[in-house]
Amino acid sequence: MLPFTRVSVIGLGLIGSSVARAVRAAMPTVRLTGHDASPEVRAAAVGLKLCDDVADSAGAAVIDADLVILCVPVGQIGAVAAELAADLPDGVVVTDVGSCKGSVSRALAEALPGVAVVPAHPVAGTERSGPEAGFATLFRGRWCILTPTSASPPWAVERVSAFWRELGAQVECMDPDHHDRVLAVTSHLPHLIAYTIVGTASDLEEVTRSEVIKYSAGGFRDFTRIAASDPVMWRDVFLSNREAVLDMLGRFSEDLSALSRAIRWGDGDALEELFTRTRAVRRSVVEQGQDDDGQDFGRSHP
Numbered sequence: 001m002l003p004f005t006r007v008s009v010i011g012l013g014l015i016g017s018s019v020a021r022a023v024r025a026a027m028p029t030v031r032l033t034g035h036d037a038s039p040e041v042r043a044a045a046v047g048l049k050l051c052d053d054v055a056d057s058a059g060a061a062v063i064d065a066d067l068v069i070l071c072v073p074v075g076q077i078g079a080v081a082a083e084l085a086a087d088l089p090d091g092v093v094v095t096d097v098g099s100c101k102g103s104v105s106r107a108l109a110e111a112l113p114g115v116a117v118v119p120a121h122p123v124a125g126t127e128r129s130g131p132e133a134g135f136a137t138l139f140r141g142r143w144c145i146l147t148p149t150s151a152s153p154p155w156a157v158e159r160v161s162a163f164w165r166e167l168g169a170q171v172e173c174m175d176p177d178h179h180d181r182v183l184a185v186t187s188h189l190p191h192l193i194a195y196t197i198v199g200t201a202s203d204l205e206e207v208t209r210s211e212v213i214k215y216s217a218g219g220f221r222d223f224t225r226i227a228a229s230d231p232v233m234w235r236d237v238f239l240s241n242r243e244a245v246l247d248m249l250g251r252f253s254e255d256l257s258a259l260s261r262a263i264r265w266g267d268g269d270a271l272e273e274l275f276t277r278t279r280a281v282r283r284s285v286v287e288q289g290q291d292d293d294g295q296d297f298g299r300s301h302p
Contacts, residue, residue, distance in 0.1 A: 002027055002029070003159040003163045006030070006033070007030050008068045009051065009069050009071055010072060011036055011072040011080075012041050012054075013041070013129050015071045015125065015134070016131075018138040020050040020051055026167055027166055031052050033051055033054075033065065034051035034053070041130070044131045044132065048131055048132070058080060063087050064089060065088075067163065068093070069097065070094065070098075071096070074099065075235075081111035082111040085111055085112055085115075093117075094116065094117045095160050097121060097122055099123075100240040101121060101176035101177075102179075102241070103241070104119050117151070118148050118160040119146070119149070121144065122143075122144040123143045123144070123183075123187070127228040129229075129230040137168070139167045140167070146172070147174055177244075183241070188238065188241060188245050189245065189249060191226055191237075193223075193252075194224075194226035195227050197227075198223055262274075
């Protein structure tokens with residue numbers, strides 16, 4: 001038995017369009033309705049046949065849904081939820097895909113009192129954005145973290161869990177604030193570092209932009225991939241999860257200072273010890289199935 005039969009996806013960018021494609025592949029009998037605030041994105045979604053119907057308003061998209069998935073930047077979730085609140089049918093479950101859960105949980109509780117809300121975060125994505133960037137297997141083998149609150153009905157939590165398992169994800173429940181601290185170090189801080197490194201390289205007057213691009217065959221190249229992620233989405237992430245990000249950034253700054261001292265003092269043992277530990281972390285990531293061990297990140301070399 002399917003956990004839901006009428007799903008509405010609000011926001012048809014990378015994640016929203018991937019949800020739609022994944023539902024099509026895994027649960028083809030589910031009726032899909034979508035909406036995006038951008039007329040251009042709505043037109044693209046129609047052309048791609050992402051949904052059975054693409055509505056011109058969020059309210060029209062959710063009027064007969066039994067699951068509503070908010071796939072909009074975390075800074076917009078409260079406003080979008082308030083916009084469609086009056087059109088939600090009885091018994092509907094509302095969830096989201098934002099990578100900050102504390103602020104999102106509070107925004108949804110305020111906008112949707114009395115509605116069954118189960119905040120969620122599929123830990124998956126790419127540096128690309130837009131409806132054309134989505135693909136049906138994006139969530140396969142990835143984690144989807146649910147952060148139910150005391151107001152989230154257990155039956156709704158179970159149905160949202162079952163929904164993500166149907167899409168191939170592994171599901172785990174977590175406290176919203178704990179989630180935000182974990183993701184601050186595993187996702188948010190790495191993005192902040194990537195944006196900073198790429199921005200610094202671009203600003204260096206003694207290194208021309210053409211040289212930066214020409215010789216980006218190593219680590220810098222991989223930072224540029226992360227730094228190409230959606231600017232609006234990541235602006236909202238850092239502002240919404242500012243306390244946890246600033247905490248992790250402080251810890252990182254302390255570690256960076258220690259590394260700087262080791263280099264200045266010629267402490268090779270300290271450097272080797274750190275690099276050995278970090279190499280072991282990489283092996284653990286591969287062993288947990290969160291990446292493969294393909295050489296050079298699986299790139300082909302003619």
